[in-house]
Amino acid sequence: MSKILEQTLGQIYEILGSEIENLSVERVVFGLFFTGVKLSNGIAGVSYTPLKSLGSAVCCPSQADKMPLSGRLVGKNVKYFLQDIHSDKSLKKTLAIAVINALSQTCLQKNPNLHELEFDTDPFDKLDIKADSFSVIVGALVPYIKFMMKNGRDFRILELDKSVLKPDELKFYLPAQAASEVVSKADNLIITGTTLINDTLENLLAMKKTDANVVVVGPTVSMLPKAMFDRGVSYAGGVYVRDADALLDIIAEAGSGYHFFGKFANKITISAK
Incomplete structure (x- = not known):
């Protein structure tokens, strides 16, 4: 159970109030x-x-409960x-998180002073990865892994699916079960947002x-970051x-971010301080 999502949703209700009663979903896309x-x-x-969490044969009746009500979502x-x-x-x-993110942007537009948004920035660039520091990257976050390798930094990669890593990255790999051993030692902790979906972010x-x-x-x-900041996050980066x-x-x-960043959406960084 995600307390982060609960807290964020509570903040959204506080900001938008009765406005939520009149907001519906006009379009849904699963890419x-x-x-x-x-x-x-x-x-x-x-x-x-x-996608990987769906397993196989998601079109059969036995898998139907895993799916949203296709064809009956718009207008709700x-x-x-x-x-x-x-x-x-x-x-x-x-889908629920995508709605939260849309509501969060609604809150930010309604109250521009809520947080200072830095556009077209990457939160990783806010970190000063010192030569004598130890870092943990949670997820196959390729640009950050490349930086660590290129600059000879001491780091490890926690990843659920080892197959997504390249051969030269495997020497830095640790299974997710090793999190308790290395996260507590990290000077820098870089975490993929997908940990919100699989309910591991709060434990990390x-x-x-x-x-x-x-x-x-x-x-x-890409949501109001207060709940994450309250749990020690320094920088949140979204869309x-x-x-x-x-x-x-x-x-x-x-399409991926390569196709829409700078055209139809921007990367943003929000700092806790």
């Missing part, structure tokens, strides 16, 4: 890489699409989707040492959507 929604106020939200009030923040069905939860943050520098990054965490329909069109055509 190969991202899931996206557009609300009736024209604002969109995205999240990662966890946002609260219908928000009830799935604790779902053990990954696609339903992903609970393991960190007090003075660790922590980044959580990815489309899944701010500029053109909802154009972005969802790209997602529907199996």
